[in-house]
Amino acid sequence: MTLELSGWDWAFLAWFLAVSLGVGVWYTRRAGSSLSEYFLSGRDLPWWALGTSMIATSFASDTPLIVAGFVLVDGVAKNWVWWNFLIGGTLTVFVFSRAWRRARLTTEIELIARRYDGAPARLLRGFKAVYLGLLLNSIVFGWVTKAMDKVLRVVLPQSGLLADSRVSVALLVGITLVYTALSGLWGVVATDVLQFAMAMIGAVLVAVLGVAQAGGLTAMVARVHEIESATGRSFLTMLPTTTESLVALVLVPLAFQWWAVYYPGAEPGGGGYVAQRMFAAKDERHARAGTLWYIVVHYALRPWPWILTGLAALVLEPRFAGLVADGSASAHGGAVAGFDPESAYPWMFRFLPVGMLGLVVASFFAAYMSTITSLLNLSASYLVNDLWLPLTSSAPSGGRDAAAAPTNPTSTSTSTPTTDESRRQVVLARICVVVVALAGCFVTSRLPSAGEGWTVVFEYTAGTGLVLLARWLWWRVNAWSEIAAMAASIVLSVLVRTSGGARLVADLGAALALPTAAVQLPLVAVATSAIWIAVTLLTPPTRPDHLARFFTEVRPGGAWGPVARATGLAPAPLRRDVLLWFASTAMVYGFLFAMGHGLLGRPVAAAIAGAIGLAGAIVVGRGLRRACD
Amino acid sequence: MNASRERPYLPMAIGFHLLALPLFVAVFLAQGGAGRWANGLCGLAMVAVGLVLQRTRTR
Numbered sequence: 200m201t202l203e204l205s206g207w208d209w210a211f212l213a214w215f216l217a218v219s220l221g222v223g224v225w226y227t228r229r230a231g232s233s234l235s236e237y238f239l240s241g242r243d244l245p246w247w248a249l250g251t252s253m254i255a256t257s258f259a260s261d262t263p264l265i266v267a268g269f270v271l272v273d274g275v276a277k278n279w280v281w282w283n284f285l286i287g288g289t290l291t292v293f294v295f296s297r298a299w300r301r302a303r304l305t306t307e308i309e310l311i312a313r314r315y316d317g318a319p320a321r322l323l324r325g326f327k328a329v330y331l332g333l334l335l336n337s338i339v340f341g342w343v344t345k346a347m348d349k350v351l352r353v354v355l356p357q358s359g360l361l362a363d364s365r366v367s368v369a370l371l372v373g374i375t376l377v378y379t380a381l382s383g384l385w386g387v388v389a390t391d392v393l394q395f396a397m398a399m400i401g402a403v404l405v406a407v408l409g410v411a412q413a414g415g416l417t418a419m420v421a422r423v424h425e426i427e428s429a430t431g432r433s434f435l436t437m438l439p440t441t442t443e444s445l446v447a448l449v450l451v452p453l454a455f456q457w458w459a460v461y462y463p464g465a466e467p468g469g470g471g472y473v474a475q476r477m478f479a480a481k482d483e484r485h486a487r488a489g490t491l492w493y494i495v496v497h498y499a500l501r502p503w504p505w506i507l508t509g510l511a512a513l514v515l516e517p518r519f520a521g522l523v524a525d526g527s528a529s530a531h532g533g534a535v536a537g538f539d540p541e542s543a544y545p546w547m548f549r550f551l552p553v554g555m556l557g558l559v560v561a562s563f564f565a566a567y568m569s570t571i572t573s574l575l576n577l578s579a580s581y582l583v584n585d586l587w588l589p590l591t592s593s594a595p596s597g598g599r600d601a602a603a604a605p606t607n608p609t610s611t612s613t614s615t616p617t618t619d620e621s622r623r624q625v626v627l628a629r630i631c632v633v634v635v636a637l638a639g640c641f642v643t644s645r646l647p648s649a650g651e652g653w654t655v656v657f658e659y660t661a662g663t664g665l666v667l668l669a670r671w672l673w674w675r676v677n678a679w680s681e682i683a684a685m686a687a688s689i690v691l692s693v694l695v696r697t698s699g700g701a702r703l704v705a706d707l708g709a710a711l712a713l714p715t716a717a718v719q720l721p722l723v724a725v726a727t728s729a730i731w732i733a734v735t736l737l738t739p740p741t742r743p744d745h746l747a748r749f750f751t752e753v754r755p756g757g758a759w760g761p762v763a764r765a766t767g768l769a770p771a772p773l774r775r776d777v778l779l780w781f782a783s784t785a786m787v788y789g790f791l792f793a794m795g796h797g798l799l800g801r802p803v804a805a806a807i808a809g810a811i812g813l814a815g816a817i818v819v820g821r822g823l824r825r826a827c828d
Numbered sequence: 829m830n831a832s833r834e835r836p837y838l839p840m841a842i843g844f845h846l847l848a849l850p851l852f853v854a855v856f857l858a859q860g861g862a863g864r865w866a867n868g869l870c871g872l873a874m875v876a877v878g879l880v881l882q883r884t885r886t887r
Contacts, residue, residue, distance in 0.1 A: 554857035
């Protein structure tokens with residue numbers, strides 16, 4: 200299916216790209232003054248900017264397609280595969296965000312140097328800089344670019360230079376690369392705020408016009424009920440209606456996924472671009488408020504236009520309902536027999552009039568650009584701060600604690616005087632942005648599909664999450680713990696795919712009457728955790744003076760007995776933070792379902808969910824006020 | 829202290845105003861009431877955010 204862009208559509212697209220480029224490039228001079236400005240916006244970001252930037256980054260060009268596809272095949276409840284990450288998100292906000300900000304790091308990886316010591320820490324830090332900076336983020340770059348390519352194929356002209364979607368994607372990457380390399384995190388965040396607004400406007404336009412085409416909300420919901428009766432499937436319930444789906448889609452993810460999987464944007468305990476935004480906050484309060492803003496909008500507000508679009512597609516295209524009914528699109532399975540559920544979202548573009556199609560395509564550009572700008576800046580920060588600087592540092596032992604040392608230009612405040620050295624470091628950072636973009640383009644050319652990239656990241660990081668939480672809470676965790684967790688997770692993920700491993704998983708699933716997918720993740724997560732805990736206890740702890748310095752600076756909570764006694768300081772109390780964690784989780788789930796029930800015409804359920812959300816909000820509000828006092 | 833430090837959000841504000849323009853143009857291109865209202869309201873929201881950012885200064 201292709202749709203033709205009119206002159207107005209092309210004009211709107213060009214206008215959007217020019218504005219994004221102009222706003223981004225505006226910050227070039229400021230970003231060029233130091234690495235602190237380039238990677239952390241001089242630690243001067245307010246909560247609304249850093250939070251919106253996180254939301255924009257997590258909103259990639261593939262996200263609307265995936266969510267609408269979920270709804271089309273398995274109904275609204277399928278979204279639990281990512282809604283479960285909310286628990287980890289609120290945990291980051293209330294238990295870890297202050298510790299991250301207090302550590303005054305430049306990157307998530309720098310924590311390794313601050314928390315652990317010796318050769319294993321140096322090895323781990325360098326490895327993670329390459330693994331996250333060049334490999335994992337390139338795979339993410341590849342999957343979002345593949346998704347952008349899929350959208351472009353629907354709207355590009357049939358002939359001419361731009362008919363080749365690769366040329367269009369290359370142009371888009373080129374424009375984005377220019378302002379990302381020049382403007383650093385300030386440019387990234389400023390354009391993220393703009394692009395998020397644009398991306399949401401596109402999502403709202405598609406949903407409004409799609410629902411209008413389906414006869415309005417009430418008529419659309421009534422028609423979906425008819426389809427439910429005809430197919431025996433549930434599309435409108437917030438929870439799956441069969442036990443098998445309930446376990447696979449809700450219970451297992453709630454029990455394991457949010458703490459076990461290192462998923463970009465939902466890293467256990469915070470990490471990646473979420474951590475980078477917290478480091479860039481004005482202070483701890485802005486870090487916490489911004490991350491909470493991200494969590495609320497990301498989970499409670501943003502998905503509903505996409506969900507409504509998926510339901511409208513189900514109603515408007517009889518072929519989709521037919522495919523669902525005859526089993527071509529199967530539960531938990533996705534696409535078979537040439538049916539791609541993700542094509543439903545672009546299919547809805549046919550209801551967009553002249554001009555609005557251009558705006559919606561611009562919204563996809565916005566979603567895509569805001570994701571890759573963050574990836575490029577973040578990856579470059581890993582390569583410069585955690586690979587290059589420790590290697591070239593004059594600190595003893597090739598950079599032990601190089602990141603923590605006061606000489607590290609990125610760890611100092613915005614008042615660091617501008618020097619030729621820091622300007623040279625920014626040039627290096629800009630070169631790294633280009634290198635990472637090239638690596639991303641290479642991975643894109645090799646990646647079979649967007650889903651393939653997602654699967655690789657999701658499955659090969661399963662089980663690595665618990666150690667990332669434990670390093671803040673248990674003094675005994677050391678560099679070997681993280682090394683063991685990463686190695687065990689990869690090896691076990693490969694093993695469960697061998698014929699013997701697959702048979703074991705299948706047998707276990709049969710014995711527990713669970714689908715294979717519901718067995719595999721818990722198995723890998725539990726085994727990985729057992730391995731790293733054993734390795735931790737068999738290897739020596741981090742040196743006491745090193746731990747004492749970390750503990751004094753960061754003041755984490757949890758099991759820090761010997762370190763607390765040595766320093767004479769008590770660990771931070773966690774009781775109130777844990778209460779706020781529960782309350783905020785109830786708040787966001789409450790608002791999420793209040794919004795959903797309200798839109799789908801269930802006022803009583805909406806009122807109950809809204810009341811739960813409100814109660815959670817009151818507890819959170821009081822807790823935050825006390826924290827400020 | 830230079831101007832960009834006092835008002836670092838000014839480029840964002842200008843960006844919001846500039847991106848509101850195509851939304852207002854799209855009001856006239858829309859074929860139905862839903863499209864006209866959606867574009868108009870989104871355009872106004874962009875201008876409102878732009879105005880707020882325009883007046884925001886750092887501490």
